[in-house]
Amino acid sequence: MNIEELTIEKVLDGYRNKKFSITEIIQVYFERIKKYNPQINSFITLCEEEALQEAKRKDELLKNEGVSLPLFGIPMGLKDLFSTKDIKTTASSEVLEDYTPPYDSTVVQRLKDAGAIILGKLNCDAWAHGSSGENSDFGPTKNPWNKEYVPGGSSSGSAASVAASFVLAATGTDTGGSIRLPASFTNTVGLKPTYGRVSRYGVIAMASSLDSIGHFTKTVRDNALILNITAGNDMFDATTSQNPVPNYLENLNKGIKGLKIGIPKEYTTKEKGMELDVLLTFENAIKKLNKLGAEIIEISLPHTEYSIACYYIIQPSEVSSNLARYDGIRFGNDRSYFGDEAKRRIMLGTYTLSAGYYDAYYKKAMQARTLIKQNFDKVFDASNGVDAIIAPVSPTLPWKLGEKVNDPLKMYLSDVFTVTANLAGIPGLSVPAGFAKELPVGIQILGPHFSEELLFRIGFAFEQETEFYKSNPKL
């Protein structure tokens, strides 16, 4: 058994065919984590004892009932923003360094009910504020592909753990690119679902009108399998949709012949810090999709250039409101424990919402948000629009640790191609698209609201053709 080649599918097959027990699998993963995690720093909390107990219990079930659940005995990690009953949940901030939630978030409950085994809680930028993983109060996560480079953020530990084969899947959150960007920096598959497709209940809130709850896997198929579990209405999150949840695996194999795929010209400009390596990788991806039978059409999303400005009003405003509850009275430490990035965003949002400024900032940004959303509505128009869009995820390759930490604005601008999907509420799937200078590069596939099934279908066709998931980092 080569642990790096394992996927959820292969492990479930292995359990079915008695190639290995659940306990054996969980032990192998913990051995690997203990050996390599000190270099990568993707875990904040390990749950070894609990996981092994659960594995033992499930091995008994396996003997009697076989593989009875869709994620039966699958080792997973959780971004440390997901509340876990009796397991410390820090949001990677010292404010919550000793906080132990008395309940599970909905997603965690659903994953456990589906048979998943939680190996631990994963590092991230504190409060999910950041694009590099360096804002964690518990030290930065390193990119498994080159430890001098960032793995992308904010779901840094989730992406790095999947890439390093510490877990088979990991949860993440995407408020402005925090799943898609680290997925593209680590050769993993990352899904930001439609806003409201997956419950936010029990996930520490960043910006409530933008937060999307997603996950990382090695393959598109595994990714679709996890969404089958996490998606759906939840009475504890009123913004979750009542739309029925399809079986996301069903149409994976349909191919992409005849699909119309749009390339937004604003996302492929050589200006705005776009690196040539990224552009070349993207152009190769277009050729592959064309070869697979998709029709490639140039489109325009004219308000793209205002998306970061719009996002950096709405997001900090909502952050300032959500983080107001952390006063150290009911749980955690007091507000002096907030790090610099949280302080910046709290103050920025406090300012833009303060008396006399609301109309000029927050209201103006919500109006601009309407225009950005209408740009997408127009290109996805059912009668003459495209079926999906593909675009680069980040204008640059992963950068070196420390390179952008002293320039917050520069860090913010790395999300220029990802924040638009959050503002419009649409889903985005980041899939591996190759390597440049031995560092991973991804592309994102965007579609209309609730089009995850189509995104998986396109991603799967691309993955079958390119097989980048077969490449693993040397740790």
Added chain:
Amino acid sequence: MKIDIKHVAKLANLKLNPDEEKKFEKQLSDILNYIDKLNEVDTKNVEPTAQVTGLVNVGRTDDQTQPCLNAQEALKNAKSQHNGLFKVKAILEKE
């Protein structure tokens, strides 16, 4: 755009030292200058978007009491408590 950092920090209930005030004042002013770019966008007669998937009037279908955290669980993480209650510092000053 210059931000009154002391005033904003007070509103946000954050205590800053003089070095932080200086650093954040510059960084936040840079960011505000950048987001002023939004003024180039004509938003006359454009409706604001707050709920992006178009949900309206979402209510609970079953408004029934359900089991919830007991006092002990709710207090578990509180550093300062008294007689089964959260203990806080005085908010109102004596006259």
